[in-house]
Amino acid sequence: MGLARLAALHGVATTHSPSAGVTLPVPDTTVVSVLAALDVDASTPEAVRSALTAAESAAEDRLLPATVVLWLPAPAPPVALPHGTRVRVRLEGGGTREWREPASQRQGAAKTSGATSPSAAPAGWAQLPFGVHRLDVRTADERKARATLVVAPEAVARPEGRVHGFLVQLYSLLSGRSWGMGDLGDLAELTAWAGRALGAGFVQVNPLHAAVPGAPTDPSPYRPSSRRFPDPVHLRIEDIPEYAYVTGQDRVRLDTLVEKAAGLRTSVLDKGALIDRDAVWELKLQALELVQRVALGPGRRAAYCDFLAAQGQALDDHATWCALAEVHGADWHAWPAALRDPRSAETSRARSELMDRVDFHCRLAWLTDEQLAAASSAATAAGMGVGIVHDLAIGVHPGGADAWAQQDAFAAGMSVGAPPDAFNARGQDWGLPPWRPDVLAASAYAPYRGLLRGLLRHAGALRLDHVMGLFRLWWVPSGAEPTEGTYVRYDAEAMLAVLVLEAHRAGAVVIGEDLGTVEPGVREALSRRGVLGTSVLWFERDWAGTGRPLPPESWRDGCVATATTHDLPSTAARLTGEHVALRHRLGLLTRPLELERTEDSAEVAEWLAYLTRLGLLPEGTGAEEGEIRAVYRFLLRTPARMVGVWLPDAVGDRRPQNLPGTWDQYPNWRLPVADSEGRPLTLEDLAASPRLHALMEVFRARGARG
Structure with a gap:
């Protein structure tokens, strides 16, 4: 009882419920390990008694909460x-x-x-x-x-009226000017076209956070080195003002790099190659080092100095980590001991010795920030009601820049994951160190506020991946199975207040990804503060009653309504059963193929019959394009404030961008947007696609301009 009481006082759960009516105990070893990560010694009965006495005394004497x-x-x-x-x-x-x-x-x-x-x-x-x-x-x-x-x-502002827009993984959207993957120039072009020509009110992209360099780099945008600063791999090199002033032999070398970049683009678009982030970055890094040699003009220099002053210590730390990683490798745990401390004298000395590289990485952050601002301005100029929706990953890589610079804010020896549930009996370990709730509170939430402020600089809206993490996270001790983790609570009221405050200051909408297991009261608390939820067609059913598709009028209005996400099959794959065939080819099915096909076909048939009864499928069943249009007609029947079109849906792409449960079996995060035959399409192809325009007629017919 003493350990349970001590854990409760520190927000550490000693039981969890994997399903309704089932409660399981958390191993005592897990509770002890988690408390230790919070600097609470519970290793012996005597230690528990001592810590409990201290905690209860502090709670009794406390006049104010933290x-x-x-x-x-x-x-x-x-x-x-x-x-x-x-x-x-x-x-x-x-x-x-x-x-x-x-x-x-x-x-x-x-x-x-x-x-x-x-x-x-x-x-x-x-x-x-x-x-x-x-x-x-x-x-x-x-x-x-x-x-x-x-x-x-008391609440963050929501969009006025109905807003529709596109959801896209930016790297997957190549134009005729890309260097082998989509970039911020493409984003600006997409927003200008979608807003002006299609009446779109927003474009939602994947996290653009800085990745951990490596060979190969982890392509997932959800396990970054830093969430505070964007990745310069997204830069459009030709849009950097100093690019035009590269001369002499440097210009010859730069032009050669441009030719090689064209080769990367051709390989992806015409030869079926995967997007190779490392190859793109290798060329861009060389180009940026050439562009860096061009002196900034007085106005540009003043703007850069203003950026440095505004970003302060956070940028200095980030750039220092980048410079040190070039010398010692991308995992700071393997650096010389003295350099593992960002505030040590040795680190300060190394920063001085690497001053040119530190400045180089600061400059890259500034250039990327400028192009993010340009994309945001393009969205505003195009009349978008919301603009660009940026995505905030739930955590960072343990070896990356944020984990190095903010070591005291992260729980040592812990990883964020998910408990076992009806869909995954083994649970999940995402390999991301969690923030310590006590340190966040003691610092007046400074790391969290800085993160939000940085992301909201050029965002019309911010999407929070796994928004339930504002309330609690599943901590897994190092070396333990995901099933041996436990929930640790955060001060949700404070986390929400900081979020709402920063979004209000930026004039931005907030979207929470609240799919999956959500504890009671969370969605209500988010809604009360104006945070929009995420509702996906295939998951919206009358679970408490008939189990049938939820009528459109019964959907919540405070949400982004979509047909799919980056982790789910495209609508074409869902309707044709291609997603089942793909999982079968990869050996991911846990039941016989015919059973999976039968159940999947029955679900699709149920939806198509329902869409027909609602008068949303005038083309009749059997016509894939008509069925996809019917799905989006249904979403427009709901009261959802925002309706998102998965951009690959508009051209019939059957391939998911990410297939959970795979690593090297499937090219996650490396596929360009393609048509129904798997042929990659450029942004220019998309803009001219009759299939895309036919789908967008559904929105024009409903008067759904955002």
Whole structure:
């Protein structure tokens, strides 16, 4: 009981429920390991008793929680304080506000609680500006307390009216100007065309976070080196202003690189080669080193210096890691011991010795930021109501830049994953170190705020992968099976408040990927704060009743409605059963092929019959293009604020971009957008595609301009 009580005080679960009505205990060894990662010693009964005494004493004496959240406008103070308590708020932007908590205006309240009544909110709270402030209180009997105070609007803004747009993995969208994979120039071109010609209100892309360099580089955009800074592999080299001023022998070398890049592009588009991120980066790195030699003009130099000043220590750390990784390898755990500490004297000395490379990587971050801004401006100029939707991965690579620079914020020896459930009895280990909730709170959520602010600089909306991680994450101790993990809770109110605050400041929409197992109350809490959910056609059923497809009018309005995602079969593959055949070819089926085919065909037939009854399939069954249009007509019947078209659906692509459960068996994250025959298509091909325009007529007919 002592261990369970100690775990509860630190937000560590000692049981979990893999399915309704089933509760399983968490191994004591797991609880002890997780507590140790939070600097709580529970290794012996004596240690448990000592830690429990300290934790309970601290909880009993605590006048304030670590973080106080005030949602404005609010009818009541965010915390109940004794009458006469002196409140001092040091504002984020400078200055202070002070007042004394008044006596309760509710008769009898003082006798029953001794604290301010919820109906008696003093003006001091209501007049605070939005921000992350420091709260100090002192009671009449001289008890003192300090906390972080997050003041946020009660909800983030949602799109006005119905908005539709495209979902695409940027690397997969090559144009005739790409260097072997889609880039930020292509993104700007896509947004300009989609907004102006098709009335699209947004384009959602995969995470553009900086990857961990390697041979080969992990192609997954969801296991990055840094979530704080984008990857310069997405740069359009020719769009860098200094590119035009490369002269002499450097120009000859640069032109040769451009020719080689054309060869990479041709290999992907015409010869069936996979997207080779490493080959693209090798050429771009050489090109960028040539472009770097061109001196910045006075205006450009001033803009670069402003960027350096704005990004501060975070950028310096990131660029230092990049420079050190070029010398010592991409996993900082294998570096010389002194360099594993970003604040050591040896690291400072190495930074000075590698100053030119550190500056080079800072410059790359700036150039990438500029092109992100240009793509965002293109979306705005095209009349997009939302603009570019950027994606935030749930975590970072343990050997990467963020994990090195922010070691104190990550739980050592732990990995994020998922518990066993009805779909995966073995659970999952994603290999991503989790943030420590206690360190986040103690730092006033500085790493989290910096991350959000960086991503929202040029975003019309932000999608959070596995948004349930704001509430709790499944921690798996190093060396343990995923089944031996446990949930660790975060201060969801504080995490949400910071998210809403930063999105409000950026004028951005927030989308949470809430697919899969979601604990009760999470979707409601997200909705209350304006966060849109994610609803996928094939998963929306009346699970509590008939089990049949959920009627369109019963869908939630606060969501992005889609037919599929990057981890699921395309709509053409789903309708034709190609996804079953693919999994069979790869040996991924756990049941006989005919049984899988029979069940899949029955599900598709059920949906097509339903679409026909609703009058959404005038083309009749058997015509693939008509069936796909019917799926999107259905999505437009729902009240969803945003409707997303998986761009490969528009041209009949049958291949998933990622096939969960595979590694080298399938080319995850390396396929270009293709037609129904598997022929790669350029952005120019897409813009001229009769099939795409026929699908988009569905949106024009519904007046669904975003």
